[in-house]
């Protein structure tokens with residue numbers, strides 16, 4: 001296994017052009033494929049998760065081209081039809097490909113098999129399958145009940161289209177249903193049972209569906225309605241914003257390593273919930289300034305400990321857990337039970353690795369408390385569990401003026417393949 005020795009970083013300063021948003025890239029590709037007309041997608045993220053979606057679309061007979069030397073793509077929409085009606089798809093560990101494709105293909109009238117890496121086969125999908133079965137979806141589990149891999153056969157959809165879905169395990173199930181339902185071409189209602197987590201991701205879904213011509217009306221976060229006779233149509237061009245979760249590592253680094261660090265590609269105009277990470281960092285004492293398309297962070301090297309509910313930013317919340325090493329007391333992050341079903345059990349992984357650098361950690365069913373040590377342990381060897389965010393978060397340890405070793409650093413390829421060279425470009429040693 002490869003390892004990366006990160007030398008101590010004395011200061012972080014400069015600006016960073018962010019890679020495209022994973023959530024926007026994969027939603028836009030699927031919507032463009034389902035739409036009528038050609039869509040120009042500019043600034044698509046270049047990473048494993050997006051590659052899995054592009055490959056899947058190719059296998060399904062969707063035509064797309066990349067403009068040479070750019071991250072600009074043209075997708076030729078198939079107007080609500082999936083051209084290939086029998087296919088096997090491998091979707092890696094990309095939740096944003098697996099869940100939305102499951103729903104779209106369940107309503108597409110063909111025969112499909114969807115699989116992923118072993119960890120994807122441990123990530124739940126039962127709530128989505130239950131919802132699709134209420135609609136007449138014909139889906140079989142090929143391994144364990146409630147988990148991928150899946151076999152999908154043509155649905156027998158009745159009337160009215162009124163479906164309930166649980167919202168407390170992943171918001172991606174609701175996203176998947178909402179994006180797929182317009183394929184039926186009739187009015188549809190989705191009711192969320194229980195508490196909906198990760199709500200800002202639903203805002204991204206509704207925003208992009210609207211751009212592709214489908215309006216969803218909602219009552220609170222409990223019920224969503226799609227009026228009949230709405231079909232996806234290409235908006236012409238979609239510009240993919242920078243990834244707000246990827247921004248979190250640099251903003252935290254700016255706050256801990258004095259900065260200023262400016263991330264380019266997200267700001268006041270962003271549709272991503274993870275831009276709110278900057279507010280949490282400000283609560284910890286960072287100085288934050290923003291423009292329409294940038295955010296800048298600086299600080300004095302010392303952060304305030306906080307006790308916060310970060311259910312709205314589950315991915316960027318991991319960055320707060322590691323930034324907590326630089327705070328003046330115990331930081332508690334609450335309402336993050338979903339961490340247990342992501343790339344790894346992130347609550348367990350975070351607790352184990354934070355202890356390696358000397359922190360005192362309390363791990364609960366849905367929270368984590370981190371108390372920093374008087375001085376961080378040098379040369380800790382951090383395991384990353386094939387979780388890009390574990391690798392990126394723990395690079396912040398080098399800001400404590402100590403070396404740190406990151407195992408399997410290439411796992412950042414899921415969303416940010418050149419993360420470590422970008423970090424290096426703003427690091428002073």
Ligand SMILES: O=C(O)C1=C[C@@H](OP(=O)(O)O)[C@@H](O)[C@H](O)C1
Pocket residue numbers: 022023024095096169170171172175197198201314315338
């Ligand atoms: O819809 C999306 O783009 C995502 C939703 C979130 O998942 P959950 O809804 O499972 O929390 C997030 O963690 C994931 O990285 C991306």
Ligand SMILES: C=C(OP(=O)(O)O)C(=O)O
Pocket residue numbers: 093094095096315342343389415
């Ligand atoms: C949870 C994540 O990914 P996925 O889209 O596979 O759910 C993530 O990127 O942190």
